[in-house]
Amino acid sequence: MGREFLNVFSEWAEEYDAYVQGKDQQYKEVFADYDRILEEIVEKSSDNVMEFGIGTGNLTYKLLNAEKNVFAVEPSSQMRELANKKLPEHFMVYDGDLQQYPTPPHKIDTIVSSYVFHHLTDEEKSIVLKQYNQLLTFGGKVIFADTMFISEAAYKLMIEEAMNMGYAELVEDLNREHYPLLPVVYEALKQAGFSDLSFRQMNKFVWIFEGTKMSY
Numbered sequence: 001m002g003r004e005f006l007n008v009f010s011e012w013a014e015e016y017d018a019y020v021q022g023k024d025q026q027y028k029e030v031f032a033d034y035d036r037i038l039e040e041i042v043e044k045s046s047d048n049v050m051e052f053g054i055g056t057g058n059l060t061y062k063l064l065n066a067e068k069n070v071f072a073v074e075p076s077s078q079m080r081e082l083a084n085k086k087l088p089e090h091f092m093v094y095d096g097d098l099q100q101y102p103t104p105p106h107k108i109d110t111i112v113s114s115y116v117f118h119h120l121t122d123e124e125k126s127i128v129l130k131q132y133n134q135l136l137t138f139g140g141k142v143i144f145a146d147t148m149f150i151s152e153a154a155y156k157l158m159i160e161e162a163m164n165m166g167y168a169e170l171v172e173d174l175n176r177e178h179y180p181l182l183p184v185v186y187e188a189l190k191q192a193g194f195s196d197l198s199f200r201q202m203n204k205f206v207w208i209f210e211g212t213k214m215s216y
């Protein structure tokens with residue numbers, strides 16, 4: 001699992017930046033306030049950041065501009081190629097994913113991702129959050145932005161709404177991938193040893209959640 005959706009992104013890579021800027025009506029609301037979402041992650045981040053699933057490098061770019069030290073991981077070679085064009089010449093983007101990644105060369109006090117966590121099943125999410133807790137320095141944070149739903153009913157309603165709008169691609173996406181429920185993520189974060197948990201809704205689909213490592 002984990003890399004099961006990779007071909008979607010390899011095919012989507014060239015057009016991805018147009019989507020996040022609202023090119024496709026079906027995904028307009030998913031990417032509403034995209035830049036503000038990334039900027040909020042940057043504001044919350046400390047100096048030594050690990051980023052998963054960097055895509056074309058939009059969040060990485062903002063993190064580097066804010067003078068963060070970034071260890072960037074992305075499994076799609078097409079996405080890595082596009083990110084390399086956007087990012088500074090000698091910046092390395094590593095081949096890796098949410099579950100398997102190279103060891104960071106420096107300590108990590110913040111782990112971030114945007115629009116990525118739903119590639120894992122709930123069980124896999126729980127496992128990796130425990131690993132991230134181990135990876136982080138004391139007081140370190142996990143800060144993820146992704147599509148999430150407050151309940152199963154809210155998830156179903158969103159699929160129904162997309163169906164009524166005739167958004168076949170979005171309906172297929174919502175049915176295929178593992179968009180989590182907030183209470184499930186809350187419990188997984190707690191079980192993984194994170195405290196000071198917070199969830200903030202950024203648009204109709206996307207929330208940013210945050211947890212702090214307060215014990216070893």
Ligand SMILES: C[S@@+](CC[C@H](N)C(=O)[O-])C[C@H]1O[C@@H](n2cnc3c(N)ncnc32)[C@H](O)[C@@H]1O
Pocket residue numbers: 002003004005006009010020052053054055056057058059074075076079096097098099113114115116119120
């Ligand atoms: C919707 S894009 C988000 C890209 C970028 N983070 C952004 O906010 O624009 C999802 C990215 O996650 C990557 N991805 C897919 N499966 C993954 C996995 N298991 N672990 C890490 N990244 C994954 C894809 O290749 C793609 O670049």
